[in-house]
Amino acid sequence: MEANKYPQNSRILKIYNIYRVVLSLILLLSFFSSTAAIKPGNHDPELFIYVTAAYFMFSLIIGLDFIPSKRYLNRPKIVSTILSLDIIALTLITYSTSGMVSGLGLLLLMTIAAGGILVTGILSTFLAAVASIALIYSEVYLSLTTNGSGNQYLQAGLLGILLFLTSLYLQMISERMQRAAALTEQQASNIVDLEQLNDLVIQRLRTGIIVVDYDNHILTRNSAAENLLSLNHHKLSTSVKENSSLAESGLPTKLKQQLENWKQDNQTKLPAFKVRRSGPQLQASFIHLNPKTESNILIFVDDNSQFLERARQLKLASLGRLTASIAHEIRNPLGAISHATQLLKESENISNEDQRFIEIVLSHSARVNLIIEDILQMSRHPEQRPEKINLYDWLEKFVQVYRASHSINGDISLEIRPRSTGNHPIFN
Numbered sequence: 001m002e003a004n005k006y007p008q009n010s011r012i013l014k015i016y017n018i019y020r021v022v023l024s025l026i027l028l029l030s031f032f033s034s035t036a037a038i039k040p041g042n043h044d045p046e047l048f049i050y051v052t053a054a055y056f057m058f059s060l061i062i063g064l065d066f067i068p069s070k071r072y073l074n075r076p077k078i079v080s081t082i083l084s085l086d087i088i089a090l091t092l093i094t095y096s097t098s099g100m101v102s103g104l105g106l107l108l109l110m111t112i113a114a115g116g117i118l119v120t121g122i123l124s125t126f127l128a129a130v131a132s133i134a135l136i137y138s139e140v141y142l143s144l145t146t147n148g149s150g151n152q153y154l155q156a157g158l159l160g161i162l163l164f165l166t167s168l169y170l171q172m173i174s175e176r177m178q179r180a181a182a183l184t185e186q187q188a189s190n191i192v193d194l195e196q197l198n199d200l201v202i203q204r205l206r207t208g209i210i211v212v213d214y215d216n217h218i219l220t221r222n223s224a225a226e227n228l229l230s231l232n233h234h235k236l237s238t239s240v241k242e243n244s245s246l247a248e249s250g251l252p253t254k255l256k257q258q259l260e261n262w263k264q265d266n267q268t269k270l271p272a273f274k275v276r277r278s279g280p281q282l283q284a285s286f287i288h289l290n291p292k293t294e295s296n297i298l299i300f301v302d303d304n305s306q307f308l309e310r311a312r313q314l315k316l317a318s319l320g321r322l323t324a325s326i327a328h329e330i331r332n333p334l335g336a337i338s339h340a341t342q343l344l345k346e347s348e349n350i351s352n353e354d355q356r357f358i359e360i361v362l363s364h365s366a367r368v369n370l371i372i373e374d375i376l377q378m379s380r381h382p383e384q385r386p387e388k389i390n391l392y393d394w395l396e397k398f399v400q401v402y403r404a405s406h407s408i409n410g411d412i413s414l415e416i417r418p419r420s421t422g423n424h425p426i427f428n
Contacts, residue, residue: 009118016114017063020086023107024056027093040104041096043142048096055089076119083115083127091134099142100152105135105159112163116170120178128167132160208301210251214294216259218250228282228301229255229275255284259299262286272304280305320378327372334372338365363404370401392416 031040031048041048062082087108094104108131115127139156202209208225212218218231225231229252251259254273261268272281281304289296338361344350345358392414399412 020059044096095138210299
């Protein structure tokens, strides 16, 4: 049982300390002012005055120490010791006032009730047992030392049973209170964790999120909304002509206009807009947090350029697949043409003029095949890796391929100084 974990115990202890001080003070005043037949301390006035005065001083000391510090609440043994001293003091006060017949034994109910809340389990039951034994023993001793009839044993026994029942009942109530307090604290902790998680998720979203009241005043927003709408930029640079149209509500004017249009007709399709001329193209959507009332409004702001970029990528991917399919379809007849031309070239009945035409067909077939290879290579999207090359040798091969696939009237010369070697590679 900890003071900071169950704050209601601290309040109960304060009340009990005040009760103890007031009780001892009332008993002292009653002793000096009462004229009744059975007044406090009538059996043993000296014992009554000493015990009550000591109990009053003890209550003041304990009360002044407990109220500011509360450091004993998490130490059940110390609390049970203090309550045991209360039981002994109240038993002696009851004995000095003729025992159970005085009715002061009922004061132990309050002490046992406090014990049932402040300490639980065996210690609380132990306090009830100590109180019951002390009452019965005082009645036995009182009957042996006086000429009383001893008919108060039954009352002492019944009071002892009542003390046990009070202790057990309040223990049960206290445990329920503690479980409820622990559950409430756990739920509060879970709510805080969920709020932090939600806030973290919202802040990491790329979609701008803004919550405004019905008068268009911003209540909360995430970092994406600040970046997309340049809200901080608006606040710091309202003198700039481009951003001077910031609405008093904190929303950019164009967004505020769309919000007003949506309030009039929430089925209207809203166009995209820009906050700055050089800013991204934005698309806003709105929704009521509670559709049945004029509640706060949730605004979603998306960057259209991201959707356009995705659409462009999908279009390029589709175009690549289409191009690759067409290239495959062209490659088959091209292979047949090239193969037939090579067979025709091997014929002995071909004239020199036809031989030249065959060379042209083979040359352009090779050129078309090279184009198809490049298209297929681009459609595969191979992983790009740096590779060491000899620049002079690579250029020589490139010139040869270029000559074979293009009609060149002049000559191509290649000269590199200094010429790279295997010891001086060039990275591509």
